[in-house]
Amino acid sequence: MAEAKAAALLAREDGGAAAEGSGRGGGATWAQTLGNVVVSIVGTGVLGLPYAFRAAGWLAGTLGVAAAGCATLYCMLLLVECRDKLEEEETEEPCDVLYTYGDLGQKCFGTIGRCSTEILIFLSQAGGSVAYLIFIAQNLHSMLTQFMSPDGFIFAVLLPMQIALSFVRSLSSLSPFSIFADACNVLAMAIVIKEDIRLFDHPFADRSAFNGLWAIPFSFGVALFCFEGFSMTLALEASMAERKKFKWVLSQALVCIMFVYACFGVCGYLAYGEATKDIVTLNLPNSWSSSAVKIGLCIALAFTFPVMMHPIHEIVEARIRSSQCFQKFSQNVGGPNWLALHASRIMVVTILAVVASYVPAFGAFIAFVGSTVCALLAFVLPTTFHLSIVGSSMSLWRRLLDYGFLLFGLVFAVYGTFTAL
Known part of the structure; x- marks a missing residue:
């Protein structure tokens, strides 16, 4: 999932964003930046799109993806303008x-x-981490049904593994697994589309185009979750050698991603109809190719989970280090209390595992995260910042447009949350 690339979101202090710590621009070409944009946005959340199209209808789902993509692009450009x-x-x-x-x-x-921005990023990362655990557990269960339930895989397999990996502090040692996860995402989409095409000889009479206004916020929330690499905008723009070309590169990438998302969602829904599951890989037959894709996704995401957790651990540990109790204790023992910091990592991972075990459905969960945290990060904060920083020099229609997006983000967060729940 794209969230794995977000370790640099809070990286001003620690230099995690490569280009942001080295001056007024990086050395990435437009082609490299285009690839980085795609890698930062496209993730396993896309595997929930066919289910969103099933809920909304293929036409409403397509409009939802297009609207989410266009709105996200506009607000990304607002951050660059700020x-x-x-x-x-x-x-x-x-x-x-x-x-x-x-x-x-x-x-x-x-x-x-x-603090508000960091809290939203924290919640976005936590939501993505929980989605990782749900995705891995349900795919393992689909292949190994006779062994244990999805919750069993979370606590017996994933939790011990992630606790051990939480002590790995070097992100560079885990970066190859992020690349592997992206390759598996592309392969999974290709195999799903291949299976979709194979089923296209079935009648599509039960495939609805529009399931009512109530379903549009649900599909929009899922689509917004799939565009969640939003917060990487400034880091990506800073990485370009020719930063003036970033807006053009970003626009090209978002248009292509919107097209791929819409095609993938429509194909998945048309192929499986009302049988479409919230993780479309669960619809795949038990063949060697689909099993290989599931196993590859599970392995890759299990090892990129610590990358997802990195900004969360940094925020928690920063708060622990700043506490007076920790500082006094560190002075008494002659150094930092690493035991407390490691214990905090174990506690955070365990809490997220418990949350994942209580989530009833992957599709509803990513719609909930998209409708709340992602909507605030993608619409409310950028327009608020833009009005505060650039507002005095903008024309009336630009201010009205920003206020429109701000109001839309707030209303959508409320109504979208209600719909997802």
Whole structure:
């Protein structure tokens, strides 16, 4: 899933975002940036799209994907415009670090703005991590039904493994698994489409085009979850050698992704109809090719789970280190209390495993995360920052457009949450 690339979201302090710690631009070409955009956005969330199309109808689902993609693109460009405006207003010698998402929150609303942004990123990462566990457990259960339930796989297999991997602090040692996961995602989509085409000789009389207005927020929420690489926008823009071309590159990438998402969702729903499951790989027959894809996805995601958890652990450990009790204890023992930090990692992973065991359905869960946290990150914060930083120099229609997106984000978060629940 794309969330695995988000370890750099809070990276201003630790230099995790490669380009953001090295000056006013990176060395990535437009082609490399295009690939990075696709890798940052496309993930296993796309495997829930056919189920969203089943809930909304193939036409409503397509419109939902298109609307989510266009709205996300617009708000991504708002963030870039905010940073450009701040750079223009710098009167002193330029700083060595480009503004990050959290920095924009700090610039607009001080500590509260940064904290709110980090909390939303934290919740987004936590939601993605839970989705990882659900996805892996359900796919393992589909292949090994006779051994244990999905919850059994979470606690007996995944939890001990992830606790052990949580002590790996070097992200570079896990990066090959992220690439492997992306390759498995592409392979899984290809095999699903192949199976879809094989089933196209079946009648499509029961495939609904539109299932009512209530289903559109659900499909929009799932689609928004699939575009969740949103918070990587500034890091990706900073990585380009020719940053002025980023808007064009981003637009091309989003248009292509929207087309692929719509085709994948329509094909999956038309192939399986009302039998479409919330993880479409569960619809695949028990052949060697589909089993190989499931196993590859499970292995890759199990090893990229620690990458997903990295910003969560950083936020938790930063709060522990800043606490007076921890500082006093560290002084008494002559150094940092690594036991407390490791214990916090075990506790966080265990809590997420418990949450995953109580989630009733993958499709509903990613719609819930997309409708709440992702909507706030993608629409509410960017428009708020844009109005605060650029608002005075904008035309009336641009301000009205921003206010429209802001209101839409708030209303959608409320109504979309109700629909998903």
